[in-house]
């Protein structure tokens with residue numbers, strides 16, 4: 505497969521598999537003269553788990569940051585669950601999205617970062633209820649009940665009344681996972697969520713995420729260096745190189761029998 509992968513090949517599933525939850529349409533992102541994403545095209549269907557792999561600097565985190573609207577593309581459009589994230593329609597024309605529009609579409613997306621980013625002055629339970637109450641306007645009782653369910657799911661029932669600093673890194677990251685899910689996002693973005701953890705804490709966090717992947721219908725877009733985890737949870741793996749998807753397919757194909765020389769080189773360097 506050439507570096508100019510045609511659109512069909514970079515699309516993780518066809519429309520017939522379900523509605524598209526994420527679409528990047530000819531997205532270009534530059535930092536100065538450096539073109540990080542180059543007319544990037546890909547989509548993710550509802551309920552699918554898609555992992556982005558590729559060499560350092562190939563633009564994987566940039567994709568997640570664009571979805572979180574921490575960055576804006578220089579060209580192209582991004583759609584989330586049928587709504588433009590980057591633009592809005594006004595008078596039959598597409599114009600750059602205003603803040604209010606972005607905030608609404610962003611509610612469909614939850615993200616877990618490498619650093620846990622918890623509120624240090626709030627106990628665990630409040631970390632999880634804060635956004636549902638203040639951003640979604642959920643009642644306090646309902647938010648607490650949901651938070652307790654989620655904290656049980658991530659194995660932290662006994663820690664709901666502690667402050668983040670009283671928890672291990674792995675436990676803090678599990679709070680961050682519960683907090684992201686509390687907003688009932690359609691899409692969960694995971695950006696190297698175990699990279700900042702001590703090695704003995706990695707497995708516990710990955711087990712929780714495996715469980716979520718296998719027992720919920722949430723759509724996931726994942727950047728990870730944990731290739732066994734990627735193999736376990738992914739419906740599709742997208743291999744990035746120089747700002748483009750050069751190869752995509754189910755994990756058994758990408759990891760066992762990649763078509764592209766660059767994919768083989770990358771995998772042999774890390775596996």
Ligand SMILES: Nc1ncnc2c1ncn2[C@@H]1O[C@H](COP(=O)(O)OP(=O)(O)OP(=O)(O)O)[C@@H](O)[C@H]1O
Pocket residue numbers: 535540558559560561562563564565566567
């Ligand atoms: N805010 C920024 N300003 C300038 N350059 C940036 C900025 N953010 C990212 N870059 C550059 O964009 C390129 C892509 O970065 P990105 O973090 O998306 O890569 P990545 O594939 O996630 O890499 P890694 O696997 O190392 O995390 C890199 O060369 C990086 O230095």
